[in-house]
Amino acid sequence: MPEVLKAPLVVEFPFTRSLGPVQSAFLTGLREGVVLGVKAADGRVLVPPVEYDPVTAEEIRDLVEVAPTGTVTTWAWNHEPRRGQPLGTPFAWVLVRLDGAGTALLHALDAPGPDAVRTGMRVRIRWAQERTGAITDIACFEPYDGEAVQPAGHSGEFTDPVTGIVTPARLDYTYAPGRAQSDYIHALSGRRTVGERCPSCRKVYVPPRGACPTCGVATVEHVEVGPRGTVTTFCIVNIKAKNLDIEVPYVYAHIALDGADLALHARIGGIPYDQVRMGLRVEPVWTEDARYPDHYRPSGEPDADYETYKELL
Amino acid sequence: MSKEPVAVVGVGQTRHVAARRDVSIAGLVREAAQRALRDAELTWNDIDAVVIGKAPDFFEGLMMPELYLADALGAVGKPMLRVHTAGSVGGSTALVAANLVAARVHGTVLTLAFEKQSESNAMWGLSLPIPFQQPLLAGAGGFFAPHVRAYMRRSGAPDTIGALVAYKDRRNALKNPYAHLHEHGITLEKVLGAPMLWDPIRYSETCPSSDGACAMVLTDRAGAARAPRPPAWLLGGAMRSEPTLFAGKDFVSPRAGRDCAADVYRQAGIADPRRDIDAVEMYVPFSWYEPMWLENLGFAEEGGGWKLTESGVTELDGDLPVNMSGGVLSTNPIGASGMLRFAEAALQVRGLAGEHQVDGARKVLGHAYGGGSQFFSMWLVGSEPPGA
Numbered sequence: 281m282p283e284v285l286k287a288p289l290v291v292e293f294p295f296t297r298s299l300g301p302v303q304s305a306f307l308t309g310l311r312e313g314v315v316l317g318v319k320a321a322d323g324r325v326l327v328p329p330v331e332y333d334p335v336t337a338e339e340i341r342d343l344v345e346v347a348p349t350g351t352v353t354t355w356a357w358n359h360e361p362r363r364g365q366p367l368g369t370p371f372a373w374v375l376v377r378l379d380g381a382g383t384a385l386l387h388a389l390d391a392p393g394p395d396a397v398r399t400g401m402r403v404r405i406r407w408a409q410e411r412t413g414a415i416t417d418i419a420c421f422e423p424y425d426g427e428a429v430q431p432a433g434h435s436g437e438f439t440d441p442v443t444g445i446v447t448p449a450r451l452d453y454t455y456a457p458g459r460a461q462s463d464y465i466h467a468l469s470g471r472r473t474v475g476e477r478c479p480s481c482r483k484v485y486v487p488p489r490g491a492c493p494t495c496g497v498a499t500v501e502h503v504e505v506g507p508r509g510t511v512t513t514f515c516i517v518n519i520k521a522k523n524l525d526i527e528v529p530y531v532y533a534h535i536a537l538d539g540a541d542l543a544l545h546a547r548i549g550g551i552p553y554d555q556v557r558m559g560l561r562v563e564p565v566w567t568e569d570a571r572y573p574d575h576y577r578p579s580g581e582p583d584a585d586y587e588t589y590k591e592l593l
Numbered sequence: 594m595s596k597e598p599v600a601v602v603g604v605g606q607t608r609h610v611a612a613r614r615d616v617s618i619a620g621l622v623r624e625a626a627q628r629a630l631r632d633a634e635l636t637w638n639d640i641d642a643v644v645i646g647k648a649p650d651f652f653e654g655l656m657m658p659e660l661y662l663a664d665a666l667g668a669v670g671k672p673m674l675r676v677h678t679a680g681s682v683g684g685s686t687a688l689v690a691a692n693l694v695a696a697r698v699h700g701t702v703l704t705l706a707f708e709k710q711s712e713s714n715a716m717w718g719l720s721l722p723i724p725f726q727q728p729l730l731a732g733a734g735g736f737f738a739p740h741v742r743a744y745m746r747r748s749g750a751p752d753t754i755g756a757l758v759a760y761k762d763r764r765n766a767l768k769n770p771y772a773h774l775h776e777h778g779i780t781l782e783k784v785l786g787a788p789m790l791w792d793p794i795r796y797s798e799t800c801p802s803s804d805g806a807c808a809m810v811l812t813d814r815a816g817a818a819r820a821p822r823p824p825a826w827l828l829g830g831a832m833r834s835e836p837t838l839f840a841g842k843d844f845v846s847p848r849a850g851r852d853c854a855a856d857v858y859r860q861a862g863i864a865d866p867r868r869d870i871d872a873v874e875m876y877v878p879f880s881w882y883e884p885m886w887l888e889n890l891g892f893a894e895e896g897g898g899w900k901l902t903e904s905g906v907t908e909l910d911g912d913l914p915v916n917m918s919g920g921v922l923s924t925n926p927i928g929a930s931g932m933l934r935f936a937e938a939a940l941q942v943r944g945l946a947g948e949h950q951v952d953g954a955r956k957v958l959g960h961a962y963g964g965g966s967q968f969f970s971m972w973l974v975g976s977e978p979p980g981a
Contacts, residue, residue, distance in 0.1 A: 296713075337664070447654070455723065493838075493839040515738030524728070558746060590747075
């Protein structure tokens, strides 16, 4: 049995976020070296601030400056910092209640080791060298044994507020397509298209998934299909898609390979785009080292009768 | 034991636009929720539970809305659930909320759906580079356009039908202050003159990308009796799903859609939907889906949907108005789009749809679908309670 395939899959995107009035003030404050909380109906100052009172659900907008010093309320040691974390060397994740705040803020504490960290220890903000209006403007916290710093009573009004941020997300996966897809891909490397037949409904699935979605039973019987097929339906693409190096217009078609019970999708070439039609008979065109046919072109056979493929539409 | 009748007593939505840079996502959902509460003349304290829905996580990179939005939706100390069924999610979310009331688990439930498309890229979310797989060569329109061509072939519809739908929906949107697109001076010639993106789909026949939210307050008989404005009563609601691809899948008229509609009609005692239902708000992201869904939902025989569109039956002043609000073609915050359909159906039977009100609308169907035409959710609401 051929090996089951595996490959890395990285999913990443720079999502943006509009901040709204409260987060805008908070992050602009960090840029200016000021920490702002918001006063809730019960008098507590919430840091980081929220837009809506967690107890009464009412809108809250009463911004209050708190101190850059505070107390660790709990912590956990991080032995192996990962990509994108606040510090490159082992550090403590800490919840810090800043002086003047009623809630604690999650951040990193730069400490030589877990023995140097305890609940109740005093810490202060170490500001980042370059500040842009982001939580990373606080580089981290550091141990502090001086006096509590009195906040200056900032109003929360800024002349050039930050209104939006970019929050890049990245997920690292190892993708394994499974036994059936691996078999399919191995066969393609020999330029053969091999599907699987459902033992119950007898339908041939291309590409195979290892189970029949209708009957819910495993499929194991390999069936070679094609290489020729019939265009069941199509569209003419007139807009260039990002990351696709294909000249427009081109035809994107559903092709029922001979012997397959559902159509796969591919580009049609070797014929002017406006002459492609439903029922056109096509064959694959391979390029060197490609996993899939580059496109399909007319095979020269007469068009298929509508009745022969209407169930595959 | 019979089910508790469910009433819609509050409806709220944001003014949908391309980008709401002035609010956070919390601020956006809050606006819709407060409008629904105001419509119902209720406060956060009157809500027993919150049911929220949004588009697939990669669409806007927001993975746990039920966590992040609890404060904004007054859900602290209350049950809060999240529902997830691709583009149909707004409809499914409302039905989960309705079921909680029908089962007498809760008396009054706030349900809400949203999307801030401006902070993300749905096309990116739909085309992750899965190893070993061939990339989708054509985008969302390219996925659906071949099915439109298949419908045209099967039904023999003239190729101008899609443009008629877009022209109608954009004119309806002019009467809806919440709609995203307000194309003053729209003409059929302009619709027909727009470039073909994915032939047979023109640019003018596709939906916009919107920021918006929609909320509803659902309640029991006691809640409805206290409501300041007429309620909409749930007469039938159902969901169905099927795989994206399988041998024998009918993309033009998916079985899950037909079965879902049949279930709704059975619950509501609808023998002939064309005769018994006054208007339909359906999920039409590309114009041709109007005639396709008219057939799938049983308003026309197979191959006959386009004739209703062509003869003006689905116009706002027609015999069976479709997409009175302007529909998805005029407003598309994907996660909220399904709920907007359900909410429009409720507004119509409450007589509160404003300039796009259909006179005498007593039974109206709300419809949503999503994924590769594989998730369906629908409700039929009426001006009178069930059994009346």
